[in-house]
Amino acid sequence: MTRIDNWSLRPGGGKYDSPEVGGLVVCGRVAAIGKYIRTSPVVAFRGRVVTTASGSRYRLGAIDPEYLRWSVANGRPIDPCRPLRRMPR
Numbered sequence: 001m002t003r004i005d006n007w008s009l010r011p012g013g014g015k016y017d018s019p020e021v022g023g024l025v026v027c028g029r030v031a032a033i034g035k036y037i038r039t040s041p042v043v044a045f046r047g048r049v050v051t052t053a054s055g056s057r058y059r060l061g062a063i064d065p066e067y068l069r070w071s072v073a074n075g076r077p078i079d080p081c082r083p084l085r086r087m088p089r
Contacts, residue, residue, distance in 0.1 A: 001049070003059045004028040004037070008067035009084075012041040026050060031061055045084045 007028030023041035030037055039058065044051040048060045060083055071078050079085070 001057055001059050003031040003061045004039075005031045005061035006064045007060055007062075008064040009042075010038070023053075025052075026058060026060070028061075028064065042084070047082055050084070 004026055005028055007026050009024045010027050012023045012025040025041055026039045040052040040054040042050045043053050051057050
């Protein structure tokens with residue numbers, strides 16, 4: 001299974017869409033090759049494993065420190081063992 005490091009969650013719609021339109025995608029670097037990716041929208045998760053609309057499964061590795069700071073500052077601390085608490089829209 002592909003691991004994504006330095007990851008963050010972002011709105012998955014187009015440039016001017018709200019998060020509700022496109023759900024959430026994972027952005028980060030593929031651990032094995034260091035390539036930056038943006039997944040298709042997340043449709044399911046279990047612990048640190050996410051499944052996307054395309055059917056791909058990814059293991060979430062190290063979180064993006066800037067995203068973690070933003071999450072805490074906005075009252076949305078992230079549990080490292082279970083980074084998604086509910087299904088993204």
